[in-house]
Amino acid sequence: MNALSNGFWPVVLTVYTPLLGIFVLALIGRAQRAGWVNVGCAGVSFAASIWLAWAYTVHGDIVAAGLRIDALNISLVVLNALVGLSTALFSRTYMLEMLSTRLSGARGVHGLRLYNSLFQAFLFTMLLALTTANLGVLWVAVEGCTLSTVLLVSLYRTPEALEAAWKYFMLCGVGIALALFGTVLVYFAAQHVLPNPAQGLNWSVLYTHRKQFEPTVMIIAFVFVLVGYGTKVGLVPMHQWLPDAHSEGPTPVSALLSGLLLNVALYAVLRIKLLVDGALAGTPSAHLAGHLLIGFGLVSLLVGALFLHRSRDIKRLFSYSSIGHMGMITFGFGLGGPLATFAALLYMIVHSLTKSAVFITVGHATHIAGTQTIDHIRGLIRTQPKVGWTLLIAVVALAGFPPFGLFTSEFLLLGATMHRAPLLAIVLLPGMAITFAGLFRHVQRMVYGPVPAGQTPVRANLWPVYVQMALVLWLGLTIPTLLAHWLGQATALVAGAPLP
Amino acid sequence: MSGEVIQSLILILAALVLFASFVQISRERLLPAIHAFAWQGALVAVVTGLIAATGHVPGLYFSAALTFLLKALLIPWLLHRLVRHLKLARHREPLGHPILTVVLAVALVIFSYWLVLPIVAHSLSSTRNILAISLAVVLLGLLMMVVRSQAVAQVLGFMSMENGLFLAAVSATQGMPLVVELGVAFDVMVAAVLFGVFFLELGEGGELHNVDRLNRLDETRDGDL
Amino acid sequence: MNTAGIAFSVLQGLAYVLLAPLLLGWVGKVKATLQNRRGAGVLQPARNVYKLLGKETRVAHTASPLFRITPYVVFVATLLAAAIVPLLATNLPSAAVADIIVVAGLLGLARFFLALAGMDVGTAFGGMGASREMMVSSFAEPALLMAVFTLAWSAHSTNLAGIIDHQLSDARLLPSMLFALASLVLVAVAETGRIPVDNPSTHLELTMIHEAMILEYSGRHLALLEWAAQIRLMLYGALIANIFFPWGIATRPSLLALAMGMAAIVGKLLILGAGLALSETVAAKMRFFKTPIFLSLAFLLALIGLLSHVILESGG
């Protein structure tokens, strides 16, 4: 109870400010101010998340207002708030120009109102999904993510956008339904064990009794959850919605999708995996869940890598790279063990920082070139050095080069692989090489070379990108003790064993 | 009434739910499929009510009513209007491989029974069977979305998946915490509205008759490799 | 190293300088006799060199300073290489200064500069000569090294003195020796620009190699180059003679031994010269693009020699 009174306000502020933002922004339609209000809500949420981090470090786990903050989600919550804020900053000016060019007059204003309020809805549902203590609410929140993003993706009302949104909605709707079935099965396995079935969906309660659950039901449940939420993680072969949604939706939305939504979905899978591992412990198939994750991860890595070579659209390109990266992370969690788990957690954070930065830069690049087709984007460094170099450096970071953070996690991940399952390196190595080649063969042509006719510099606000890249650089050089502490605890929770 | 009677009654109703899914898959025209869907919703609602009666779970009465309103009345009515509005009522869509489809459907049903067989612990067999049925309904809904190329038919498939979920949620587990029902309800409602929006948007092109025409976004065209 | 040793080394060097023209003259004389000509006297090459030394030196406008230092470099390098190869006695300090690899290296240095000088003036002939010379040498040099390694391997030493001592101590007729000898002879023929690889007495541009490179030289420069070529011929002669037929070479720095050594080497060189003349009369200059066959034969022989030694005679 003491913890409650301590952590109550920061949690509530962090999570529910965006909820407030939804309605406020739905009411005010006036363009400029709306943009600032959007930024303001995200800012308040971010500030509150900092406060929350402080509260967490002081008091440890926080349970308040049906929300639960522990080692596993604290860093993700702060990350969400931060990326949300920077994306809001980016989209304030960007969306104004885009909507004024893409949509005509009244629809433009309407579209802006819709965009802003849905943006907040998106943030809110993600934060809710991360913080809630209840698997049912988790599911509802993820569903809410889907609904809000479907509308965001279809914002431009072009035939492609509608098609993308339709496919996105269908695939993820089905996925979500399967995930719910999995959740039902978890409850089914739990109800007779728990003292009070009314709490049958409270994660921490389930976690305490996880050992007594019926293993068969749990593994079936896990399959449903994996396929269901996995659809949103973008695991192959349920990934097909991802490139479409990324390429047709507004760029800030792509940034949030790649940067945050995939993480959130994976987080949901992870929560359930903890229960399943507990139930399966001792049975002959103790690591079954992990093996499923490894399989999905490797397949996603390879397929994502190969698709990089096919894509002709810059945003599709980076969405495929997201598939590959999520594959790596999934692989890391599947591998298990402290080292791999730590690497995967770090990977989640750094990847979302980098990828959202990349997408913001890509937004400017497409704005410069007036198209998303890779073949028509050339010589960015000559046209607008700021954008060109930023894109190049960000992609370098994305490709896992030091001194950027992704390198550290890939280093640890490969090390762990050689330790636990050396043979898998045979798959990992070509996967990484193909990914790398696929990224650079396109990016290099876009940033280097002479300027094609008709490319002119644009007004670009890259500060969010600089901040995020600076963070990525920082994480690559050294990991602040606080974050290391959190990740260490989270590792102990997920892997069941502390770090060396 | 005594427990066994009610149990068997529930089982019969569940079987009817499954039958409704088969009907939806095999109908060539839309309106009969929508009617079958409405019936399915009604059956699920009745099952919920029965379980509420036997298990003395007052919360379930509420969700039973909710289900009946939504699944049996509101959404079928919406879809009905939509179909008329878009003049799809007369449109026939014969299945590509009817035999194969039915075989697949039956296989899925058997599969879901095989799946729940190992679940032996702590639950009377009827629960297990209902679980199997609801699983089968979910899978059949998914199958329907795969085999039917009409947009509305796919929506029906989606909705009947929800029916299966709901059936599992209420019957197999004697009612889950209320949030889930609320969630499902909310979800279904928004979904229906969304579908409406999409249909109105997509209505112009012939995509509604055949979703396969929605294939502008693909990677199979040759890039520069 | 004592003063006497140094003195003897210098003496040996002088012997090379003075005897080299005579050896060439002897070869020419024998050749003429075999061809039923009277031919020039044995002293003719020496006379040529002396005369050239007196003549005026011409240098092309287009020539760079390198063109003018080359004759000195070539002469000095060749001479030093020769001084390292034991002629009269084995345990001289000059032989200890460096080993056979250094000899090959010094010859290579001379060749390097000669080829550059050939390309310096900027006429077609020079480049042609340089190109062909480098092609020939790039086969001949490894062959030379291998042939010597075969011996060094069994002698456990690359110092020529050491090799010769070993040969003296236990001279056995081994297949590797035969192969090495054969390849060394072929290499010598190629490197000294004799028939069938090159024809020292022709000035037909399309066939010449060595002559093409020094085409632009005259006067004392030409004299030095000719002289260096003669020393190189004698060097190879001494190498073959003293390594494979070391008998008679002085092992102690005493005058008597040296005199004996001198007699011995003169005799051997006379025989070798005669043999060379004979081969040149019976053989004909081959087309340039046939020479790789000739050279790869030398290469192959050396290789077989080395391997047969390693495999057949694997006595440490």
Place this chain on the structure above:
Amino acid sequence: MNAMWTLAGGSLVLALASALSGLAATERRPALLRQLSLPLFTLAGLAALVGGLWVLGTRATGTLQLPLGLPWLPWRLHLDALSGFFLALIGLLSIAVGIYGRGYVREFENGRDSLPALGFFSGLFLFSMLLVVLAGGALVFMVAWELMTLSSYFLVAFQHEQAANRRGAFLYLLMGQMGGVFILLAFGVLASFAGSFSFAAMRSIHLPGVWASIAFVLAFIGFGMKAGLVPVHTWLPEAHPAAPSHISALMSGVMLKVAVYGFLRVIFDLLGPSHWQWGVVVLVIGSISALLGVLLALMQNDLKRLLAYSSTENLGIIFIGLGLSMIFIGTGHAVLGVLALLAALYHTLNHTLFKGLLFMGAGAILHSTHERDLDQMGGLLRRMPWTGWFFLIGSISISGLPPLNGFVSEWLTFQAALQAWHLENGLLRALIPLAAVALALTGALAAACFVKVYGIAFLGRARSRHVRRAHQVPMSMRIGQGLLAALCVAAGLLPASIITLLGGVPWQLLGTGLSPADAQSWLWLTPISKTAASYSAPLVLMALLLLFAATVIFLRRGAVRRVRRSDPWDGGFAPPTPRMQYTAAAFAQPLRRVFAPLLQVEEHVTKSPDGSPRYRLQVTDRTIDLLYTPWVRAMDRITRYIARLQGGHLRAYLGWTLGALVLLLWMVLL
């Protein structure tokens, strides 16, 4: 101890400062690059040189922990004789490059390429190389390694308007990254047994046989890729010519050596006692690289490309030495192993010196004529004499001719190879002589190659107008070359002293050294014994000079002294024009005919606009067709096939989901 770290750390800090100050050299104050960044670069090199020599001299070792990295995996630096040697090597060349660069970058100041990038990544490049050799743990090693690849990539892509440079840069980065992953996996194997990523822990454990071999193979592939060994050398001839010349000098002269360092560190130091089978692999690969490298170099007409291929050759020679050393160590002849190792280290030093010098010479030619094609050059010796004479020294050294340094290391390698009679194993006894043969052939071909380069570029008459207008390069560039040329001579004259200096490395790696040299150790080089082989470079040079003087004096007497200038002999026809000279292609033609089977020769005769036929010659190696193209094709096919996954049909997508679900359910319940 502290002084050591002050110097090493100081070099790191200075390199970083050079990078940052370079970043400030924008359009408004481009001179900053010359006036601040490059001097700092030189200072960093100086600090590294002194520090390295200090460590090498005192044979001190030390470890330093930086406040970077993960809490439980910090960045640890380690300094010992091995890293000291390479530290000094890097420092040495960086000094020269820093001086030389001041003149060279002047031409970029009014160009369109961004100077800040040049300055920043040059400094970063130096920093990362220094960090690699200072690394005391796998993490910091890999960070520095990848950073090295990355920064040099940006330098290769510096002039990115030419498509060729972009292609080269991409290939370079791709192969560099793959190599990095291989090395990383090797470290992963070591770490998984050592339980820690620190070198100290890896050194302390002994791997089971098969794992050791796996680690060796991974490390050899990884480092071989960076070292440009055949068949993974493909990036080298593409990337090195693309970079600015002083950077090419740095890449060829030092970066490849960093790969050698990594190899030594992992195989000799961490992996513990090496098997002779590994040595055989290294020996064979080294020999092939040496031969193929020099052949391809001989066939090139682009000066910088030629030098790049010759780097492959020299790295091959180095690895021949390393392979011999591994064989001897593996068969229990530690002292011979030391000899071979010293030969390899000596050649490492030499290659740094003369390849740096030659690339600087090429840069000087490029700077004053903007020409890389040999067939356009000629007669440069009289137009830029300093560069000409320095280049001559470099050419003699790289051709392995006495009395310069290249000869010493080849001599040592020969001596090591000739000790194979100590071995019992018949295979080795037969194999090692073959390696010696390959080495001999390589040496001879290298001589031919550089006769061609020097004769075509610096001698004869100018073949094009802009070469005729070539001018002297700035003083700083001449100083840079002169420094290295002087060092080439020094390293050729004092081999014994240098070897005693290098002795610390084998002492640290193998715990033994050569037999103590006798009284006049500086004069005599007698690696095995006085009777076995001896070489006294000073005496040879002295003799050469004496004889030279004697000859000159002798000729002074009597003979006509006057030298008359006249036209060259025209064979009785029209006076020769520059176009009549032998070209580079013509020079190599005989050898091209002989070695045609090993090469891929493409000759085209095209009509130029003015109707006269043009002859174009392109000689590349077969490895690309044999090893690379099939993979690219296969991947193309695979991607086309897998693209159907994204066919655009929603029903198919849903079908995938259903299939995946059913399949998994079936799997988990089996």
